[in-house]
Amino acid sequence: MEPSLVERARSGDREAFSAIAFEVSDGLFAVAHRVLRDFDAAADALQVALVRMWRDLPSLSDPSRFEAWAYRVLIRACHDAIRARPPAGPQLHLLDGGRAIVADHASEVVEREELDHAFRRLTPEQRAILVLQYYRDMKLEAIAELLQIPIGTVRSRLHYAKRALRSALEADARPVITEIDVR
């Protein structure tokens, strides 16, 4: 991100901010979608984040750090979205292209359901760290810097989050799969 563009937006230039918004929105939306695992909620979170970025941009003292700051604003918006919604119950997901569920895919579907269920039980902070590490390929130090939390906290949140997801996978490996009707 061009620091001079950020500097202009910070001084109240709406055109400059518009250019920034179009440039960063795909990357931000991709992260929001993975944290929230809901397209509409991710769209709402991005919208909220963009408005907050504009509103609070004068407080960004170093324009070269805009991107990390933007992700922080987005993750806070995701956090608010998760906290505002009631705990998710079991959800039904259609496979891409509406392909039929056949016996060979049954364990894959159940595995995804278990993972999805476990992921939705994670805290917003745990979700964000998982997404930043797995999807953005960020190192723990970079995640700690981006989220402005100690690296020990990143490590432990990641540890517990992965543990919860692995437990879901291991639960999926148990015979409960056979109870699913896949006709």
Added chain:
Amino acid sequence: MSHVHDTEPVLRDFVSEGAERAPDWVVSTALTEIDRTPQRPAWRTRLLDVERRLGPAARLLEIAAVLVLVVVPLALVRLTFVAGPSDRSVELGDLASIVVWQDTMPPSWTLDSLITSEPEAPFGVATIPVRTMPAEAFEDLPALEGLQGGRYTDFSGTDAVFMSWAVLFSDSRQAGAAFDAYLVELGSAAGWGLGAGEPVDLGDRAVVFTGETHALIGNTPTEDPVPMQIYLWRAENVVLATAGWFEYDPDELRQVAEAMDARAP
């Protein structure tokens, strides 16, 4: 089973799947909203940020103010006019100052999470240490009678994780019955697998367990056993614990347990 060994790529794929492009209407709608939104002066955003970060501390200050203005004068009145025997009973509100928090944790710790439970749904914290049976079965034990609620915090250290935990009962007899049930959880092979433990001088009755366990912080088991130490004790009507996993410092953990005990009546 290969299923378990292959979890990393499965998790990576699962977490990475999703949309890559933002719908155009989202940015357009946000920009329309921005046209109506003034920017905040930097000082105001920073002030709000400080307030947000100080949220728990601000609440603690409020509680401290209430204590100074209301509770202390009432206590003085009680001391002046009521010459009865001392009452060491812990109340639910006391747990916030007994269980380790940001203002009482060692400097190298970072607070990760807080779980509380209260009389209308008292079991959330009480079942955290349970490994021998489903939480619902533990909730039905007679040992859990009189449970009022609890408080749990966990922390990251440099190379260790820690937790602090307390559950409150209506009276010390009920807390004693629960203490025995938790001893079984920690000691038995079906639970934490830590053996008999050793008596230690905390509260009215205390045991420290040291060993390796699959029972990690929270209620998800580890694949590999990890070294840990846990202090479990009862002080009047409350059962308390504090534990460290991985490369914890036993001296530090002992000091944390003693400080918790000192904060309990």
